[in-house]
Amino acid sequence: AQTVTQSQPEMSVQEAETVTLSCTYDTSESDYYLFWYKQPPSRQMILVIRQEAYKQQNATENRFSVNFQKAAKSFSLKISDSQLGDAAMYFCACDSNYQLIWGAGTKLIIKP
Amino acid sequence: GAGVSQSPSNKVTEKGKDVELRCDPISGHTALYWYRQSLGQGLEFLIYFQGNSAPDKSGLPSDRFSAERTGGSVSTLTIQRTQQEDSAVYLCASSLGLAGGGPYEQYFGPGTRLTVT
Numbered sequence: 433a434q435t436v437t438q439s440q441p442e443m444s445v446q447e448a449e450t451v452t453l454s455c456t457y458d459t460s461e462s463d464y465y466l467f468w469y470k471q472p473p474s475r476q477m478i479l480v481i482r483q484e485a486y487k488q489q490n491a492t493e494n495r496f497s498v499n500f501q502k503a504a505k506s507f508s509l510k511i512s513d514s515q516l517g518d519a520a521m522y523f524c525a526c527d528s529n530y531q532l533i534w535g536a537g538t539k540l541i542i543k544p
Numbered sequence: 545g546a547g548v549s550q551s552p553s554n555k556v557t558e559k560g561k562d563v564e565l566r567c568d569p570i571s572g573h574t575a576l577y578w579y580r581q582s583l584g585q586g587l588e589f590l591i592y593f594q595g596n597s598a599p600d601k602s603g604l605p606s607d608r609f610s611a612e613r614t615g616g617s618v619s620t621l622t623i624q625r626t627q628q629e630d631s632a633v634y635l636c637a638s639s640l641g642l643a644g645g646g647p648y649e650q651y652f653g654p655g656t657r658l659t660v661t
Contacts, residue, residue: 479649530575531577
């Protein structure tokens with residue numbers, strides 16, 4: 433069965449600093465996509481970034497970037513220049529056919 | 545364009561009553577998903593629709609839960625004889641599904657917060 437593991441239930445970072453959220457996954461697929469979603473207190477789930485497994489280049493979206501290690505099945509999210517608005521739950525997900533397999537989430541706290 | 549909408553945004557009901565939650569997906573999205581999220585927890589998959597059919601109902605927690613989708617668009621999740629443990633946020637998401645050929649990124653609605661008293 434495919435699984436996604438987020439081993440950090442909670443992380444905190446000083447405003448303007450950099451933080452990395454970890455995610456590992458297990459899949460038998462050779463071609464797949466990985467996602468990071470953000471859920472702020474408003475509870476609206478928002479797609480942050482996605483990575484295509486067959487692309488070796490790490491995806492980047494402004495202050496958000498990933499470190500994708502396919503052999504290690506690792507997909508971490510780096511947030512640079514953390515802002516107060518980045519405070520949220522972050523979920524990692526891997527697509528499996530028609531579904532997304534979700535991690536348990538990491539709560540990110542931004543210290544002003 | 546319009547995103548996924550859900551109604552009501554909040555619902556308070558008495559134990560034993562039936563409730564209906566509605567989801568309006570993004571136009572053209574053939575896949576629709578229902579999730580349940582308890583306070584501070586992750587996403588619990590409930591059911592997946594491709595068009596009007598539900599090939600995967602494996603997440604429905606009991607026979608009190610049912611869902612339907614008509615016209616390949618709007619979906620309703622019905623909970624009969626609600627219990628206090630049903631209290632949670634119910635999230636709906638849609639995606640291009642099989643027609644899209646991947647990636648199957650999902651777009652979420654704002655959720656319905658259900659409170660059973």
